[in-house]
Amino acid sequence: MSKISIVTKGFLKENPILILVLGTCPTLGVTTSAINGLGMGLATTFVLIMSNLVIALMKNYIPDKVRIPGFIVIIASFVTVVELSMQAYLPSLYEALGLFIPLIVVNCIILGRAEAFAQKNTVFDSILDGVGMGLGFTMALTVLGTIREILGSGSIFDIRIYPGDGMLIFVLAPGAFIALGYLIAVAIKLNKRFYNK
Amino acid sequence: MFLSLFIISAVASATLAFVYNATKEKIEIQKTAKKNAAIKNVLPAYANSPVNEMYMLPTEDGDSLKCYPGKDENGNMIGTAIETYDDGGFSERIYIMVGILPDGSVYNTAVLSHKETPGLGDKMDKKKSEWSNQFNGKNLNTFVLKVKKDGGEVDAITAATITSRAFTNSIARAWAAMQKGDKHE
Numbered sequence: 001m002s003k004i005s006i007v008t009k010g011f012l013k014e015n016p017i018l019i020l021v022l023g024t025c026p027t028l029g030v031t032t033s034a035i036n037g038l039g040m041g042l043a044t045t046f047v048l049i050m051s052n053l054v055i056a057l058m059k060n061y062i063p064d065k066v067r068i069p070g071f072i073v074i075i076a077s078f079v080t081v082v083e084l085s086m087q088a089y090l091p092s093l094y095e096a097l098g099l100f101i102p103l104i105v106v107n108c109i110i111l112g113r114a115e116a117f118a119q120k121n122t123v124f125d126s127i128l129d130g131v132g133m134g135l136g137f138t139m140a141l142t143v144l145g146t147i148r149e150i151l152g153s154g155s156i157f158d159i160r161i162y163p164g165d166g167m168l169i170f171v172l173a174p175g176a177f178i179a180l181g182y183l184i185a186v187a188i189k190l191n192k193r194f195y196n197k
Numbered sequence: 198m199f200l201s202l203f204i205i206s207a208v209a210s211a212t213l214a215f216v217y218n219a220t221k222e223k224i225e226i227q228k229t230a231k232k233n234a235a236i237k238n239v240l241p242a243y244a245n246s247p248v249n250e251m252y253m254l255p256t257e258d259g260d261s262l263k264c265y266p267g268k269d270e271n272g273n274m275i276g277t278a279i280e281t282y283d284d285g286g287f288s289e290r291i292y293i294m295v296g297i298l299p300d301g302s303v304y305n306t307a308v309l310s311h312k313e314t315p316g317l318g319d320k321m322d323k324k325k326s327e328w329s330n331q332f333n334g335k336n337l338n339t340f341v342l343k344v345k346k347d348g349g350e351v352d353a354i355t356a357a358t359i360t361s362r363a364f365t366n367s368i369a370r371a372w373a374a375m376q377k378g379d380k381h382e
Binding site: 032058062069073074080081084085089152165 | 202220315
């Protein structure tokens with residue numbers, strides 16, 4: 001596939017949350033507001049790109065029997081770097097995302113792309129895949145967070161757009177499932193339209 | 198196999214040690230800044246550094262609370278900020294900072310962390326509502342620290358009695374510890 005399509009497939013055709021339906025745990029838990037969704041998405045994108053890069057670099061040196069432990073050590077190290085950096089330089093985002101930052105390690109998307117792509121492709125292609133998948137993930141998270149924030153809190157990126165409480169269910173878990181369900185339906189419909197699948 | 202895992206782990210450990218050291222100071226600064234901001238919120242203007250003069254007060258159930266004294270330029274006590282908590286919240290433990298003046302009245306309160314229900318219990322946070330302002334100015338020597346339903350003088354949040362109780366109890370815990378005195382470092 002062309003280099004461009006490696007990046008763009010992450011946005012709709014193979015969007016990690018909406019089409020592949022991976023990494024739903026942080027998606028549902030963190031998207032209570034637009035900025036949280038965006039922050040988590042960018043943190044995950046960084047880890048995804050770096051782990052894809054390192055794993056593609058080392059794919060010939062990690063024996064098959066220990067590849068999962070090897071991948072996890074690499075992924076966990078990058079997540080810890082992100083966590084420490086956030087704690088030092090972005091404390092309010094760190095507080096908002098809380099437990100979900102270390103949970104990036106077990107986000108299926110990262111291990112999934114390592115297995116499916118990085119260990120079988122060149123370093124450059126793996127970086128592109130990380131960028132595409134990560135940005136697609138970020139976009140889906142930000143959209144979901146924005147919807148939940150507008151409907152549930154009456155604001156968008158912390159700017160009030162209508163007074164009073166919104167529909168509180170959208171700030172809680174049930175609303176997350178409802179909103180994600182509709183978003184997946186929209187994504188599948190768009191997929192059919194653009195790719196005639 | 199052993200060698201490759203060893204090398205990966207060694208490089209990962211080295212990288213993490215480096216990043217940990219590089220961010221250690223900044224993280225400490227952030228933690229202290231957050232604490233200082235909370236203390237500043239609940240006490241009138243002070244001239245000392247309450248965090249550096251922290252002392253502990255024991256509570257009735259065997260725990261200890263961190264207390265931060267605020268003093269003016271002459272070293273006179275202006276008030277004490279106490280980091281208190283209660284386990285009676287709807288979800289997990291709630292952490293409150295309460296500023297008590299020497300005459301026993303509440304200057305201000307601030308929620309440090311909580312996991313109460315959005316739209317209901319989270320109204321105890323000043324970002325969501327002014328409910329907690331009712332404690333300001335009340336003298337704890339005479340004010341009955343219970344919700345009205347339990348015979349006290351505190352107006353509970355509508356439909357969030359449990360959270361209101363927990364908030365009130367955490368102030369009561371701080372007040373009881375302060376009355377008992379018995380400082381230790």
